[in-house]
Structure formats: C-alpha cells, structure tokens
Amino acid sequence: MMRGDQANRLNNGGLIDRTAPLSFRFDGKNFLGFKGDTLASALVANGIKLVGRSFKYHRPRGILTAGSEEPNALVELRSGARREPNTKATTAELYEGLEAASQNRWPSLNFDVMSVNQLFAPIFVAGFYYKTFMWPAKFWEAIYEPAIRRAAGLGRAAGVSDPDHYDKAWAHCDVVIAGSGPAGLAAALAAGRSGARVILCEEDFVLGGRLLADGGTIDGLPAAEWIAGAVAELTAMPDVRIMRRTTLFGVYDGGTYGAIERVNDHLPVPPEHQVRQRLWRIVAKRCVVAAGAIERPIVFAGNDTPGVMMASAMRSYINRYAATPARRIALFTNNEDGWRTAETAIAAGLQVAAVIDARPDVSPAHRSLASKGGFPVLHGSVSAVDRGKAGVRKISVALTGGARAEVEADGLAVSGGWNPAVGLTSYHRGRPKWRDDIAAFVPDGAPPGMVAAGAANGAFGLGACLREGFEAGAAAARDAGRGGNIGSMPVADDEAFSLTPLWHVAGNGKAFVDQQHDVTASDVELAQREGFQSVEHLKRYTTLGMATDQGKTSNVAGLAIMAAVTGKSIPETGTTIYRPPYVPVAIGAFAGHHRDENFHATRLTPSHHWAAEQGAVFVDTGLWKRAQWYPRAGEKDWLESVTREVKAVRSGVGFCDVSTLGKIDVHGPDAGAFLDRVYINAFSSLAVGKARYGLMLREDGIVYDDGTTSRLAEDHYFLTTTTAKAGLVMQHLEFCRQVLFPELDVQLTSVSDQWAQFSIAGPKTRDLLKEIVDPAEDLSNEGFPFMGAREVKLRGGLKARLFRISFSGEMAFEISVPARYGEAMARNLMLAGKPFGVTPYGTEALGVMRIEKGHVAGPELNGTTTAGDLGLGKMMSTKKDFIGRVMAGREALTVPNRQVVVGIKPTDKARRLRSGAHIIPKGETPGPENDQGYVTSVCFSPVLDQWIGLGLVERGRERIGEIVRAHDPLRGEDYDVEFCNSVFYDPDGGRQRG
Amino acid sequence: MRIICPFCGERELGEFTYLGDAKPQRPAADAGEDAVYDYVYLRDNIAGVISEYWYHGGGCRAWLKVTRNTLTHEISAVEPAAGAGAAKVGA
Numbered sequence A: 001m002m003r004g005d006q007a008n009r010l011n012n013g014g015l016i017d018r019t020a021p022l023s024f025r026f027d028g029k030n031f032l033g034f035k036g037d038t039l040a041s042a043l044v045a046n047g048i049k050l051v052g053r054s055f056k057y058h059r060p061r062g063i064l065t066a067g068s069e070e071p072n073a074l075v076e077l078r079s080g081a082r083r084e085p086n087t088k089a090t091t092a093e094l095y096e097g098l099e100a101a102s103q104n105r106w107p108s109l110n111f112d113v114m115s116v117n118q119l120f121a122p123i124f125v126a127g128f129y130y131k132t133f134m135w136p137a138k139f140w141e142a143i144y145e146p147a148i149r150r151a152a153g154l155g156r157a158a159g160v161s162d163p164d165h166y167d168k169a170w171a172h173c174d175v176v177i178a179g180s181g182p183a184g185l186a187a188a189l190a191a192g193r194s195g196a197r198v199i200l201c202e203e204d205f206v207l208g209g210r211l212l213a214d215g216g217t218i219d220g221l222p223a224a225e226w227i228a229g230a231v232a233e234l235t236a237m238p239d240v241r242i243m244r245r246t247t248l249f250g251v252y253d254g255g256t257y258g259a260i261e262r263v264n265d266h267l268p269v270p271p272e273h274q275v276r277q278r279l280w281r282i283v284a285k286r287c288v289v290a291a292g293a294i295e296r297p298i299v300f301a302g303n304d305t306p307g308v309m310m311a312s313a314m315r316s317y318i319n320r321y322a323a324t325p326a327r328r329i330a331l332f333t334n335n336e337d338g339w340r341t342a343e344t345a346i347a348a349g350l351q352v353a354a355v356i357d358a359r360p361d362v363s364p365a366h367r368s369l370a371s372k373g374g375f376p377v378l379h380g381s382v383s384a385v386d387r388g389k390a391g392v393r394k395i396s397v398a399l400t401g402g403a404r405a406e407v408e409a410d411g412l413a414v415s416g417g418w419n420p421a422v423g424l425t426s427y428h429r430g431r432p433k434w435r436d437d438i439a440a441f442v443p444d445g446a447p448p449g450m451v452a453a454g455a456a457n458g459a460f461g462l463g464a465c466l467r468e469g470f471e472a473g474a475a476a477a478r479d480a481g482r483g484g485n486i487g488s489m490p491v492a493d494d495e496a497f498s499l500t501p502l503w504h505v506a507g508n509g510k511a512f513v514d515q516q517h518d519v520t521a522s523d524v525e526l527a528q529r530e531g532f533q534s535v536e537h538l539k540r541y542t543t544l545g546m547a548t549d550q551g552k553t554s555n556v557a558g559l560a561i562m563a564a565v566t567g568k569s570i571p572e573t574g575t576t577i578y579r580p581p582y583v584p585v586a587i588g589a590f591a592g593h594h595r596d597e598n599f600h601a602t603r604l605t606p607s608h609h610w611a612a613e614q615g616a617v618f619v620d621t622g623l624w625k626r627a628q629w630y631p632r633a634g635e636k637d638w639l640e641s642v643t644r645e646v647k648a649v650r651s652g653v654g655f656c657d658v659s660t661l662g663k664i665d666v667h668g669p670d671a672g673a674f675l676d677r678v679y680i681n682a683f684s685s686l687a688v689g690k691a692r693y694g695l696m697l698r699e700d701g702i703v704y705d706d707g708t709t710s711r712l713a714e715d716h717y718f719l720t721t722t723t724a725k726a727g728l729v730m731q732h733l734e735f736c737r738q739v740l741f742p743e744l745d746v747q748l749t750s751v752s753d754q755w756a757q758f759s760i761a762g763p764k765t766r767d768l769l770k771e772i773v774d775p776a777e778d779l780s781n782e783g784f785p786f787m788g789a790r791e792v793k794l795r796g797g798l799k800a801r802l803f804r805i806s807f808s809g810e811m812a813f814e815i816s817v818p819a820r821y822g823e824a825m826a827r828n829l830m831l832a833g834k835p836f837g838v839t840p841y842g843t844e845a846l847g848v849m850r851i852e853k854g855h856v857a858g859p860e861l862n863g864t865t866t867a868g869d870l871g872l873g874k875m876m877s878t879k880k881d882f883i884g885r886v887m888a889g890r891e892a893l894t895v896p897n898r899q900v901v902v903g904i905k906p907t908d909k910a911r912r913l914r915s916g917a918h919i920i921p922k923g924e925t926p927g928p929e930n931d932q933g934y935v936t937s938v939c940f941s942p943v944l945d946q947w948i949g950l951g952l953v954e955r956g957r958e959r960i961g962e963i964v965r966a967h968d969p970l971r972g973e974d975y976d977v978e979f980c981n982s983v984f985y986d987p988d989g990g991r992q993r994g
Numbered sequence B: 001m002r003i004i005c006p007f008c009g010e011r012e013l014g015e016f017t018y019l020g021d022a023k024p025q026r027p028a029a030d031a032g033e034d035a036v037y038d039y040v041y042l043r044d045n046i047a048g049v050i051s052e053y054w055y056h057g058g059g060c061r062a063w064l065k066v067t068r069n070t071l072t073h074e075i076s077a078v079e080p081a082a083g084a085g086a087a088k089v090g091a
C-alpha cells in the first residue's frame, strides 16, 4: 500500500497510531491517515485546506475548529443510502475506506459557479428572504424558493431509506457527568469513590478533553499519564460507566437527560445486528456539566479565508494529531491563552511569523519567547487577509497608534477568548450571566440537580478545573446519598488568564460572524439600523446562530457587535433563549426501531392466521389488522368479492371476526346505576339475559360512542365499545367511576383481549349454531329471543357468551369464546357451516350491510353530532341524569335545522355515489352559503343493486323524496341524488327477529 | 418527567394521560345549565401551582390528582383522584 503523502504530518507525537494507516477518499481522491485521526485531522495532515463552499456566497472555506462547534468543515459522509450530509469533518472519526465529499460546490470545489453569488451579495443581505422574494406570492413557491434552495443549500440527503438501525435506551444513575476533560474526570473520580452510580459521557472517542491538546502537569504527572491513571481507576469501579462517542444534548423535566451515542459511526457499516446510534434517556439524581468552553473567533475582514483557524484548534491538530495546519503561523490573540499556540508551534519546529496581540501589554515570559523564537510581537489587530490559491498568504495588521504592518504566513491562528458551554445549564429558560473579568457568559444557576464545573463554569485554569470538578462530583454524590471516602483531590497549577475584549475589527471586505450561515458584521449592523433591536429578532432576521452549529462560535460575537452599534453593554443586550439539542441528532435516533412496519404496535385478531390462510385482504384500523374481504379465484375486484359476501350472508350464513370491539365487564351492585349515568338510555331496567344498544355522550352533549351492553347477571354487565374508542371509553368510564361517582359500588375490567367475538349472520345462522352449541341449549325464538344474551355451553363443554344482536339486519348472533379459542372457533365455523355454504366476510361487507340498515358508525359519530342528529334523540331518558344531558339541551344542539342523518341515493341508478360530496339544493350555486351537508358513508348495495349512502343533511329527515345535487369538486362530479329513509333494507326489522 | 403513582411508584410520563384542571366539580343534577356550562368549559389558565388529573393508563388505571407547577413542571403531590370531581352535595 502507498505510504501516502501526509506531508503535513509530524514524525513524532500525537495520539495517532502510525502503525495503523487508514485509506480514505475525499472528493474522489485517495488519501491516507492514521487510526486516531478525525477526517479533519487527516485532511490537515494531507495539506488539504479548502474543504467546502459557504452557504449563501459559496466562498471557499477551510477548517476552523477541531470539535463539534465547527461551522465550515461539513461534508457528505459515506455514499448511497448511507450518505449523511452536513457531517462535521472535525468530529468524524477516520476509518478504513471512509468516503467524504465537500458540499455546496458545483461543478467542483476549486471552481464553483455559484460563487458569483458574491457579486450579488447586496441581495443576500440580512433579511433577504423577507425583502426580495415576498411578491408576488405565487412566485415564491414556483421560482424563488427552488432557486434559493439550489443556490444556497448545504449537503444532499441520501433520498432513500436509511438501511441502518437505531436504538433507544434508558439508564438510571446517581450522577451523570457531561465531559471528560480535567473537570469531568475529577468529578467522576470523586463521585465514583463515594460509591455513586456514575455515567460519564464524552462526545469524543478519546477521554481527556483539552488535556489531549494542551497537556499540563497533574499530581506531578504529565497529563497523558494522569488521564490513563484516572481512566484505569474509573474503569475498575463497578458502578461507573464511561460512555465515549456520547454527547449529552439536553435536559428534561425531573432530572432526565438526553444523550446520543454514536455507537458505530466510526465504522463503515455497523456490524451485523448492531445499531448505528443509540438515543439514551438518562435519569440522574445529579448532573455535573463539565462540557468545557469554546474558543471564540475575532471578526475581521477575510476571517473566513482557508488557513484561518482557532488557536486552540491549531494546537489540537499539532499536539493531538501530529498534523500541521501551516508551516509559518501568525497568531492573532487578545488573551494570554492564545500564546500557547505560539509555544506549540515552536515546539513542533514550525515557524512563527508574528504574534498580533490586541492587549496593551504582553508578559515578560512571552516577550522572551518571541525574542528566542525570532518573531515580532505586534500590538494591534488583523485588518485584512490576503488570500492566495492555497488560502492565507499575507496578513494586514492595524497597529495600535495607527501604523500598518504586513505579515507573511500560510496560517493564522485566532483567539478571542473562551465562551463557557452554557447550553445545558440554560435549557430550562435559564439566562447565563456576564462576567467582565473573562468577558464571557457563565451559567447563572441551572435546572434542578445540575451544576457546572471547570471551564463550563468560567474557571479556565487547569488547577481550578480539577478543583471545581472534584468538588462538584463529591457534592453530587453526597446529594445522591453516597458518602464513601473521596480520597485526595488532583492538583495542578493555575495559569494566569488576562484578556482584553475584542470582537470585531473594522475593515474593508466581508467580516463573518456566523460562517455557517454567511452572516457578516455588516448584516448585524444593517439589521439594527432596520429596527431589529431585540436579539431574538436579530437572530431570526439575519439567521445568525440558526444553522446546524447553533452559533457555537458566532452567537456571542453577534451580541457584542449588536451591543456596540446600539451603544448598550453586552449583558444589557442579553442572549437568545437556549434550546436543545446541543448537537444535531438524527431523526432516525429519535425514531429508533419505530419505523416502517414497526412504527406502531400491530394487533392481530384471534382469527388472523386463519384469515391469512384464507387469503384475506387486511386493512389497518387503528393498531388492528382486520380482514377486509376474502377474495376468491376469478373475482375481478374487491367489489365483486364484497358483493358476493353480502349476498351469501343475506341468503345463507356468514361470519365475521368482531373481536376488535372494546369489551368491558362491569361488576357490582351499582353496575346498573353506573351505566344509567354514562349512557343516555337506561340500563338498570334491562332484564338479566338481555342486551340493549346504548349511546354515550361527552359532557358537552355530543355523541361519544355507542355499542351493545348485555346484562349477564344482576350485578354483571358486559359492555362493548367501538373499535376506535375502546381505550378511550375505558379511560372515560374509569374517570366517571373513580372521580365523579365514587359512591357507586362498581368495578370495571377491560376484557377486550380476553374474548374472541364473532358475528354469525344470515337466515341459516341457527342451523350453523346448532352444530356448535350444546344441543341442550334452546336457540329457538322463544328460548333465545332477539336481544337475548346469556352464557351457553358449546359442544365439548367450553363455555361461551352468546348474544342475539344484529348489525347486518339478518337473523344473527354474536358469540364470544376465550381468545385462545378464537382461531379454533373460526375453523369450526367453517367446518360446521360447510353444509350451509358458510361464508367468511370482512369489514367491507360488514360496512355494506350496516349502511343498508342505516346504522350509524364512525363517519356519523364524528365528534360533532348529537343523539338527535343520528335519529336517536328519543333514546335520551328524561327520568335520570347522565353525562352530557344538560349540555345536549342547549339551543344550538336542538334547533330544527341541524344536519341530521338521512339516506341518499343517486337518481341515476347506474351512478356511483361518493362520500364527501356536498349537498346543494337544486338551482343553487355550490358554495358555503348553499352547502347543506355532505355524504358520510357510501356502498354498493347488492340488495338494491345500486350505490346508496348516508349523509348528514340540514333537516334531512323532513326532506325524504327531495332531489338535490351531490356536488363533488374534488372529483369534478355533480349529479342528482334523492333523500330517502336511512333504513334501506328490511325497514320493519322482521328478518333480524325471525 | 416522571410521576410517583401512589399505587405503582415512580413511573415514566409515557404511561400517563393528561386531562386537565382538577378543580371543577360536576354539578348536581338540578344545578342548571349555567353551572354545567361553567363546569364543562371554564378553566383558569394558571401560571404556577395547579391541581390536575392524570390517568395511569399504562399502569394501574387509577385517576390521579397531581399538584404541579406549570412554570417549573415541579410535581409536589400525587394522590388518588377518587371523588375529586363529584358534585358537592348541598353546595
């Protein structure tokens, strides 16, 4: 294998494994890196400076940071169905065969056509979406938006289904710690030694945080050795769990934390049966936020030139990855900490071109470093960057006092100070407070149970980080009730920190605040001039901080510039509200395994497998799969099958699994009284051994649900609900029982899953039943009359519940057997019914027969109809109180012109009726003013040999025989229909009583 | 967010269903339309501590009266809602 170029790789040092080379492709070219690299560090090692084009102006961009705050180095990672846009090269772990492509360029990264956008920059200024493209409205959808999306987009989604799995998991612990830098490790040591159950989350794949790049001496040991010792100690503790590649991204009520674990993102493809990512919900008594701080840029003209990099990131690349971003480095800093980059560069044998320090004074130690290193210290600011083909070439410096200087360098390190990562501590609408000494926002309180420590709390010195972390970890464990010996605190020196705030250097040329969204300093100023004074408005108008990096490197600078132009202080200007997630989290991780056929649970009826054998077509009704019809060979469409099933029932016998109905056993001496209060009609008067149709209202008087309830004993009723409302009615009845009517002695038991229930219907029903039921049971009209209900013994001794109720209008029974016998019952019915030509029927035939009988169902019980609307007003008892009684009597619910259920059929018998068609009087113009209702349910009636339907129509019942228009603009149809009795078939009900 | 069900212990939010303010009490049968109208429709929109109904449908099926601060989501008490919405006799 080729050794590869890696011209910018140091020969020694770094946390990379030089014995493990990894090949990868970037924009179609082959490169080599090492195990331990990120994609960004491998690109740096290979001298790649240009990694993408910017969002609006398509400006060439390089790598700015070395962490999850990266705004520029976003790539499309992997290919095909696994292509993932907007992936940060700075956090993507290198693996063998990695493929990545730069984004937002066409045709190539080096020559991009869209960079002409820069010439039209005036139209892309702050608020351009609002100003330029708002009129005419139609143009937005058709022209502007697609054009903008093409020109100003980021990466491309894969466009096909994600082939990988994602997981969701819960974890519980005493103390969760975000971050494994010095503060996080110290916190984990203290909490772990106390005996606390600890979860330590680190988003990196290596523990150590800034120690990995900046080193230091802890307890007299080099940082790397101290980390190794600490990690070994923690690993040996049985109740400490270290989660690498895991970002704590949010905090939720009751000490619940969201974390995303990138389980296998560092592999080309997850191993078999493993997930790519896992979403954790961690419940913790205490949380220590040791998430560190983010170094902030200084805004100056040309600050987005490839080769301009955060000073700390430059140290990360040199020290951690042994990769040199430049050969001759200039440093622009306003603080002491930035100087470390000069030290690092010299130690790595690189040239330091100059240090441009915005502070009036530089420490004697640094002065002597400069003289030893032979580079000048320039007091002033960078005012411009001259860009060559390979990025930074020459830097213009405005010296304090007005003179100018130029520095030749191929890399510019920038340090504007550090911003504590205040996201997690601010997610419950917390507002961080301003600290003048470090010119940064720090947490001001935190959600209950959470505390920040170390750099996340504004304590930047190594000694302070260890101290704060250790103390926070010990306190958290103590609060969680753990009191073990915490041992001794790790100790290190504190470095001096001095900073002179500097946010923005005035100059010519574009100076970027938010590099990911291409928001410039002048955009912020323009927004202020146009009256966007509040930071929340500024954010939305300029889109500053609204990209996938959430403004981690830009928000505070934006506020500072806003403050400067308004003449207010930064704390007076305030921050926007912080919201999770801290890093982007894939929707796939939130969905977990709940996708495709596992999007929700699937409920199968007891006879499902038998029905599937029969070739049934299934339909989803809620969570249920129900047999819709049973096609037979030679049938050309569903209508032919359904029509056959209906005819078979009406002329012989058929059966249908109706187990999906909600079923509730109501027990107790007050069961009847209870049902009287929840149904509009009386049930206490129902005789034992009888069934009755019942209607329930909501308390506001609108119909809630219906079903048949039977009295099996003096103190035992069996109640059924519709399939859709099964769970809700149970909940409602429990509310009535527990909360409203506690004085009633009644108990409710959900038995929906306990009973398999079949409707057996047709003139030959009794013949079939006699083959199933014990011969001693009297099934005659006298022995088992219409609306009878009782327990019966089946042949073989099994007990069943038998109800003589009919939804089809035929002579019919419903039979319930324990659910485990459901499939056997279906097979038995087929076997025993063979001589009678028994026909299984599905929900379509069920629906056809209910429409023929004018029974209301879901389309009529639609949450707007009253009992009167459904033609069931007479059922409302006047002798008792019941839920919904008073409100049902309100004027608007009882006026005569309400839309009520009526039968509808086309005057042209050959015509198909469609539900949803609007009812318009003849001669009137279709429109809301003439709209009198609509068709709710339709079917082809085999009995009447034509399409029929039910509708909700103004005064419908008074208009039988009237001919009106069915107006259906959705389907472009308009035809005449006639109102008729809603009971199309056997209006006297003789067949079901026979 | 978790709720400590008096019957099942501390359980996750997903097991519970929210109903709303537990203050209104169902008026007696003869209370008249205005009283029922108030009961059905009128609710205070409280910024602070409120007592509200939650249903432990994923557990014991008990209706609970939960005292919660709508500003902080802090739950200070959970008790069975038995009889909480019953008409006050003679009130």
Ligand SMILES: [Zn+2]
Pocket: B005, B006, B007, B008, B009, B056, B059, B060, B061, B062
């Ligand atoms: Zn419970």
